[in-house]
Amino acid sequence: MKEFKILAVLVVLVGALYYGIEPYAHSVMHPEVAPANFAFDDLKNVDTSLKGNVENGKVLVEANCIACHAIETAGHLQIMSNVDAAAAYGVNPPDLTHSGRIYDKNFLANFIFNPVTAMKLEHKYPEGGAKAFPMPAYNWMQAQEIMDIVAYLQSIAPKVTEDKAGHEVTYKAACARCHSMQYAKLDATTPGDTLKTYLGVTPPDLSQHIKSRGEHYLHTFINDPQVLLAGTAMPRVGLSEKAQEEVIAYMEEIGDSKKAERESVGLWVMGYSVIFALLAYLWKRKIWKKVH
Amino acid sequence: MAEFKQADSVLEWFDQRLGVVKFAKVMMTEYWIPKNINFLWAMGVLLSVMFAILLVSGIFLLMYYKPDVNMAFDSVNYTIMQEVGYGWLFRHIHAVGASVIFLIIYIHMFTGIYYGSYKKGREMIWISGMILFMLFSAEGFSGYMLPWGQMSYWAAYVITEIFGGIPLIGGDLVVWIRGNFYVADSTLTRFFMLHVLLIPLGIIGAIVLHFYALRFPHVNNVDGEFFDFDKEAEKYMAGKHKESKVVPFWPVFLAKDFFVLGVFLVFFFYLVFFHYGFAMDPINFDKADGLKTPAHIYPEWYFLWSYEVLRGWFFPVGPLSGKDLGLLAFGFANAIFLVMPWLDRSPTVKPANQRPYFGIWFWLMIADLMVLTLFGKLPPTGPNAWVGFGASLTFLILFIALPFVTMAEAKKAKGK
Ligand code: HEM
Numbered sequence: 001m002k003e004f005k006i007l008a009v010l011v012v013l014v015g016a017l018y019y020g021i022e023p024y025a026h027s028v029m030h031p032e033v034a035p036a037n038f039a040f041d042d043l044k045n046v047d048t049s050l051k052g053n054v055e056n057g058k059v060l061v062e063a064n065c066i067a068c069h070a071i072e073t074a075g076h077l078q079i080m081s082n083v084d085a086a087a088a089y090g091v092n093p094p095d096l097t098h099s100g101r102i103y104d105k106n107f108l109a110n111f112i113f114n115p116v117t118a119m120k121l122e123h124k125y126p127e128g129g130a131k132a133f134p135m136p137a138y139n140w141m142q143a144q145e146i147m148d149i150v151a152y153l154q155s156i157a158p159k160v161t162e163d164k165a166g167h168e169v170t171y172k173a174a175c176a177r178c179h180s181m182q183y184a185k186l187d188a189t190t191p192g193d194t195l196k197t198y199l200g201v202t203p204p205d206l207s208q209h210i211k212s213r214g215e216h217y218l219h220t221f222i223n224d225p226q227v228l229l230a231g232t233a234m235p236r237v238g239l240s241e242k243a244q245e246e247v248i249a250y251m252e253e254i255g256d257s258k259k260a261e262r263e264s265v266g267l268w269v270m271g272y273s274v275i276f277a278l279l280a281y282l283w284k285r286k287i288w289k290k291v292h
Numbered sequence: 293m294a295e296f297k298q299a300d301s302v303l304e305w306f307d308q309r310l311g312v313v314k315f316a317k318v319m320m321t322e323y324w325i326p327k328n329i330n331f332l333w334a335m336g337v338l339l340s341v342m343f344a345i346l347l348v349s350g351i352f353l354l355m356y357y358k359p360d361v362n363m364a365f366d367s368v369n370y371t372i373m374q375e376v377g378y379g380w381l382f383r384h385i386h387a388v389g390a391s392v393i394f395l396i397i398y399i400h401m402f403t404g405i406y407y408g409s410y411k412k413g414r415e416m417i418w419i420s421g422m423i424l425f426m427l428f429s430a431e432g433f434s435g436y437m438l439p440w441g442q443m444s445y446w447a448a449y450v451i452t453e454i455f456g457g458i459p460l461i462g463g464d465l466v467v468w469i470r471g472n473f474y475v476a477d478s479t480l481t482r483f484f485m486l487h488v489l490l491i492p493l494g495i496i497g498a499i500v501l502h503f504y505a506l507r508f509p510h511v512n513n514v515d516g517e518f519f520d521f522d523k524e525a526e527k528y529m530a531g532k533h534k535e536s537k538v539v540p541f542w543p544v545f546l547a548k549d550f551f552v553l554g555v556f557l558v559f560f561f562y563l564v565f566f567h568y569g570f571a572m573d574p575i576n577f578d579k580a581d582g583l584k585t586p587a588h589i590y591p592e593w594y595f596l597w598s599y600e601v602l603r604g605w606f607f608p609v610g611p612l613s614g615k616d617l618g619l620l621a622f623g624f625a626n627a628i629f630l631v632m633p634w635l636d637r638s639p640t641v642k643p644a645n646q647r648p649y650f651g652i653w654f655w656l657m658i659a660d661l662m663v664l665t666l667f668g669k670l671p672p673t674g675p676n677a678w679v680g681f682g683a684s685l686t687f688l689i690l691f692i693a694l695p696f697v698t699m700a701e702a703k704k705a706k707g708k
Contacts, residue, residue, distance in 0.1 A: 021665060029670075211577035262381075274554075
C-alpha cells in the first residue's frame with residue numbers, strides 16, 4: 001500500500017530528527033559521569049567493621065557533641081534560636097535525631113573523624129587555611145570510640161513512615177538547613193543572608209528541581225555534588241541510598257504532585273482516542289465503499 | 293423584505309433567517325475535493341483541530357496565568373500545575389500541542405512542495421499558508437516566554453538580540469521590541485498581549501483567507517491532475533459516485549480525516565501525558581535569572597534550522613562580520629519559502645518523484661533542513677561549526693539554484 005510507504009518515510013524522518021535533537025544532543029551536552037557510590041569507600045580513616053557500644057557512645061556524645069548539636073529525641077533541645085545559631089556558626093548545626101538513620105554508616109564515621117574530607121570541601125577549607133569549618137575534626141578519637149558514637153546515634157534515630165510525611169522528615173533533616181522549598185512552604189532554617197556569607201551563594205529553592213534536574217541527575221548529584229558540578233559550594237552530605245531515595249521521592253511529591261493523576265488520566269484519554277480512531281475507521285470504510 | 297410564512301421546523305426557522313441549508317451545501321456537502329488523495333491531505337484538518345485545542349486550552353490557562361516577572365513562574369508551575377484542578381492537563385496539552393502543531397505544519401508544507409500544490413492558480417493558498425507559518429512562529433516564540441523560566445528568558449534575550457544586527461536602526465529596534473534595555477517586565481507583558489490577542493486574531497484571519505483561497509483553484513491531488521470540477525460534481529450529484537473524480541467535503545472527505553485524526557490523537561496524547569520533555573524543556577523549570585546564563589541556549593526544535601542558518605556564519609568575509617552574514621542568511625531563509633511559487637519555473641504540477649530534477653532537489657532540501665536542525669541544537673564548537681556553515685551555505689545554494697534546476701527540467705520535458 002502506497003499510504004503505508006509514505007507513513008514509513010515520515011516515521012523514519014521524524015524518528016531520526018527526534019533522536020538527534022533529544023537523546024543524542026542531550027548526551028553531548030551532558031556527558032555521563034561516574035555512577036553514584038553509596039559505599040563511600042573512598043573514605044578509609046575509620047575501621048567501620050568494629051562493633052560499636054551504644055552505652056559508651058551515649059557518654060561520648062554527651063561529652064563531645066551536645067554543646068553545639070541538639071538531639072531532640074534524646075531530650076537535648078535546641079538552645080539558641082535559628083538566627084542566633086546561624087550567626088554563631090555560619091550555618092545551623094543539625095539536630096542529630098535522624099543522623100544515625102539518614103547517613104551512611106561509613107560516611108558518618110569518617111565524617112566525625114574529619115568532616116572536611118568526608119564532605120569533599122577541601123577546596124573551600126584547605127588545611128591551615130584562613131577559614132575553618134565550623135565543626136572540628138575528631139581525628140584524635142580511637143576508631144572504636146567513633147564507632148560507639150555511630151552505634152548510639154543509630155540506636156536513637158526514630159523510624160519514619162514510608163509516605164509523604166516520612167519523606168518530609170528525611171528531607172528536612174538532610175536538606176532544609178540550607179535549601180528552601182517554597183512549594184512546600186519550607187524556608188531554609190539558616191537565614192538567607194547568613195547562608196550567603198557562609199557559602200558564597202544562596203542555595204537554590206528546590207521546589208521544581210525534580211523537573212529541572214530530573215531524578216537521574218539528582219541521583220548522582222546528591223550522592224557527590226563535585227562530580228557533576230566541580231567547585232560547587234554544596235557539600236557531599238553522605239545520605240544512605242534509602243534516605244536519598246526518600247529525599248527524591250519528597251521532591252517529586254512536592255514538585256510533581258499530579259504525577260499519579262496524570263498517568264491514570266493519560267491512559268483513559270488514550271483509550272478513548274483508540275476507540276474514536278476505530279469507530280472513525282469503520283465509518284470511513286462504510287462511506288468510502290460507496291465512492292470507490 | 294420577502295414575505296415570511298410560518299416555519300414548520302426549527303431548521304426551517306433558521307433557514308428563513310440565515311439560509312443555513314444553502315450555507316451547509318456551499319461549505320460542506322457540495323464543496324468538492326478530489327478523490328485521488330492520500331492521508332497527507334488530512335493535515336489541514338489536523339491543523340484546524342490542533343488550533344482549536346490550543347485555543348481552548350489557552351483560554352483555560354489564561355484564567356490563572358499572571359503576566360508579571362515576579363509572579364509568572366509560580367502562577368504556571370505552582371498555581372496551574374499543582375493547585376487548579378486539571379490545570380496541569382491544560383498546560384501539558386497547550387505546551388505539547390504548540391510543539392506538535394509545528395510538526396504537522398512542516399508535514400503540510402512539504403506535502404505542498406512535494407506535490408507542487410503552490411503554483412498554477414494555487415499561489416494564494418501557498419502565500420496565506422506561509423503567512424500562517426510566520427504567525428505561528430511568532431505565536432510559538434511569544435508563548436515560550438510566558439512561563440518566565442531560564443529558557444524563556446534567554447531565548448527571548450538571544451532572539452531579540454538578533455534584530456540588533458540590522459544596520460543603523462538595530463540598537464534602537466532591540467530596545468523598542470523589549471520596551472527596555474534588557475529583557476524585562478515590559479518585554480513579558482507586551483509578548484503576553486501579542487500571544488493572547490494580536491497574533492491569535494491574525495491567525496484566525498489568515499485561516500479564513502487560507503480556506504477562502506482553496507475555493508477557486510481547489511485542492512490538488514496525488515497526480516497533479518487538472519480536471520473540470522463542475523463536471524465531476526454533476527456526475528457525483530447524478531449518483532455516479534464511483535465514476536466521479538470528486539467527493540464532497542462532508543461526509544466523505546471528513547470521514548477519512550477523522551480516522552487520520554483519531555490515529556494522530558493517540559500519538560498526541562501519548563506525548564501529552566507520558567513523553568512531554570521535548571516540548572517542556574527541563575531548564576525552563578528554573579526561574580528566569582538575568583545574571584545566570586545557562587550553559588546551553590537553544591530555541592524550540594522548530595526554530596533550530598533557521599537558527600543554525602544564522603549561526604553557521606561564524607567568520608568574517610571581506611567587510612562583513614560573521615554576525616552580519618548570519619543575519620543576511622537568516623533573513624533569506626525566513627523569506628525564501630514565501631516566493632516558492634516563483635522560484636519553481638517549471639509549469640509541471642506533478643509529485644516530485646515524477647519530476648527528474650526537482651525530485652532530487654526536494655530530497656536534498658529535506659536532508660539539508662534535517663542537518664541544520666540537528667546541528668542547531670549541538671554546541672557550535674570544533675567540527676560542528678563547519679558542518680553548520682556547510683549546511684547553511686547549502687541551503688542558500690539550493691534556493692538560488694532552484695529556478696535554474698526547474699527551468700532545465702521544463703526544457704527537458706519540452707524536448708521529449
Ligand atoms: C494552522 C495552519 C494551517 C491550517 C489550519 C491549514 C489548513 C488547510 C486545509 C484544511 C487545507 C485543505 C486540505 C489539505 O490539503 O490539507 C489546506 C491546504 C493547503 N495548505 Fe494549509 N493550513 C495551515 C498552514 C499552512 C502552511 C504553513 C502552509 C505552507 C506554507 C500551507 C499550505 C497549504 C497548501 C499549499 C494547501 C493546498 C494543498 C493542495 O492543494 O493539495 N498551509 N490547508
